[in-house]
Amino acid sequence: MDSKSEGLFMSEPSADVSATVEYTMDKWRMDRVPWAMWACVAGVAIALHAESRGQNGAALAAVYLALLGLAFAGYALTTLIGRSGLPLLLDLLIGALVMVIVSGVIGAISLMAGGSNGRSSYVGTIHGLYWSHLVNPSPNVFGWMSLYLGLGWIAFSSYRHFYADRAIVSLSSAGIQFHRPWLRGLFIPWHEVRRVGYLEVPGISGVPFVSPYSAAVTVGQEFYERHVAPKRSFFAPPGAEAMFRPKGEMMQVVLNSADMTVKPEDFLGPAEIRWKAFRDRPGSSSRHGGTIVYGRWSIDGSRWQAVQFLAPLVGMVVVMLSR
Incomplete structure (x- = not known):
């Protein structure tokens, strides 16, 4: 200097x-809370106004997020194994085993949550799985997914802000x-x-x-x-x-x-x-x-910060009133 x-x-x-x-990284997390709030606004708008086809969108969205999390975990694990420096053959075997296990778990969850068309035959079961709610979800499911993700980030960031x-x-x-x-x-x-x-x-x-x-x-x-x-x-x-x-x-x-x-x-x-x-x-x-902290989020009283947090709240009120 x-x-x-x-x-x-x-x-x-x-x-x-x-x-x-x-x-x-408290400020980094809290600066993304307004985006999570907008995700909640979009999620509520889609969940309220999109077609449901008689499906339980809230439950189906939870299953989707669990499957996506499991798939991402499998991808991350295979990536880490690839960077570990293991022999190529062992790397391929472990990666294949991980993919088989993850695919099996995803298939089992899909079979249990996908529903069926009422047929008792094996072909009927496969056909019912293919046309299940998981394969052909209604649009409101994606609204619930956006709502869950937004609320999850808001809850996590707020918890870490008050309990660092x-x-x-x-x-x-x-x-x-x-x-x-x-x-x-x-x-x-x-x-x-x-x-x-x-x-x-x-x-x-x-x-x-x-x-x-x-x-x-x-x-x-x-x-x-x-x-x-x-x-x-x-x-x-x-x-x-x-x-x-x-x-x-x-x-x-x-x-x-x-x-x-x-x-x-x-x-x-x-x-x-x-x-x-x-x-x-x-x-x-x-x-x-004592202790001096950098990167800590705080209310600075600026107009821009107020707009960031108030605008999604206004958007949520508008969505609810237009139901």
Whole structure:
């Protein structure tokens, strides 16, 4: 950071090195609540006004979501297996077994929930399954699915807002702690950090390109191999590799990510000032000065925020009155 940026940062509460700085994805989740509210509006509109064909749309939508969740779980598992580095033959066998199990469960659920046409023969049963409600659902089923998904996101985001989970990244006088589900227990002490700054990636011409969108700390390759690489979980999502970028004989660890609506500068300032304060004092700790949280959603009183949350409520009232 330049001297002007450092001067501005010194007025920030996180400049107090005795305080712990935490970064959450609460704002990222809550910023998507208005979209979930619109999904509920659309769901209610479709469920009320679309054709039902005498079907129980609410129950059928729940079955559809369960089947979609099961199919996605099978896809995710086979993708993870493909990235595990197993021998090709074993990879194919395990993937085929997973697909057979998932397909069997989906088929069983479809057979139980699909209904029948009243025939007792095997052919009649298959024919009834083919033309069941699951294969040919009424339009209002998709309205119920949209309503369930919207309500689910609103409930989950609200719960996590009022009962916050652990911060994804935290900076203390001891070092940097990561709490991602697929990167549990990763801790980088300040004396192992070699640099704090923007991520550097190789350029086409060979000159490193400094990315203004990613804040990173650089650690030694030996520390990475012994303490970071073993923490990387088998269940890391696609794209997780971008968190670790080599830089010569060292490794860069990216701090910010798309699921935290926090600017890179809000990582670099607190990280750099703590690194400079504690890098020469391994194992030391200062008096705890409280906790400062970045990425926390709050009511800011702006008109845009009010419109975001009030517009879907007005839309819901209009839908209900036009029934």
